[in-house]
Amino acid sequence: MTPEAERILQRAEKHLERGQVMLRSGLNDDAGRPAYLAAFHAAQAVIFDRTGKVVKTHRGVQSEFLRLTKDDPHVTSDERIFLSRAYYFKAIADYETDPGAELSAEDAAAALESGCGFVDTVRRALTPPEPT
Numbered sequence: 001m002t003p004e005a006e007r008i009l010q011r012a013e014k015h016l017e018r019g020q021v022m023l024r025s026g027l028n029d030d031a032g033r034p035a036y037l038a039a040f041h042a043a044q045a046v047i048f049d050r051t052g053k054v055v056k057t058h059r060g061v062q063s064e065f066l067r068l069t070k071d072d073p074h075v076t077s078d079e080r081i082f083l084s085r086a087y088y089f090k091a092i093a094d095y096e097t098d099p100g101a102e103l104s105a106e107d108a109a110a111a112l113e114s115g116c117g118f119v120d121t122v123r124r125a126l127t128p129p130e131p132t
Contacts, residue, residue: 001126005049009126012041012119019112023105031108032089035115039083042122049126058087074125082118086111 001009019034040058043065047055050068055061062084069075089111092101103111 001045001128002049005045005126008041008045008048009119009123012038012045012122015041016112016115016119019108019115023108023112026105028103028105028108029093032103032111033093035108035111036083036086036088036090038115039086039118042119043083045126046122062087069125072125075121079118079121082114086115086118 015034015038019031019038022028022031022034040061043061044055046068047053047061047064051064053064055064065083066080069080089103089108092103
């Protein structure tokens with residue numbers, strides 16, 4: 001893994017830590033956003049590690065991540081689509097004004113758990129196996 005990809009993954013992990021603090025504080029909508037941001041940065045780490053490119057738009061990161069992980073045995077189909085599904089959490093926190101569009105504590109916790117799994121998968125995919 002390149003040092004730059006490692007730094008990007010560390011940023012993803014910080015988002016997850018912040019999300020846990022928000023969840024413990026009862027800020028469920030706000031806790032869902034870091035789940036997406038962690039996945040976004042983890043996907044950026046994959047892109048940078050494999051192409052040397054920095055992609056910054058949400059759509060660009062989602063599509064390039066899907067392309068690069070298409071045949072990657074480390075990344076399951078559920079993990080591949082988590083990034084685009086998780087954008088919903090960011091949208092709720094940033095844009096929704098409908099009172100019914102809120103995350104429950106359970107949904108926010110599940111989002112953060114999935115975000116942790118996503119980041120862990122990316123870390124494993126980018127870490128070369130130990131020589132035997």
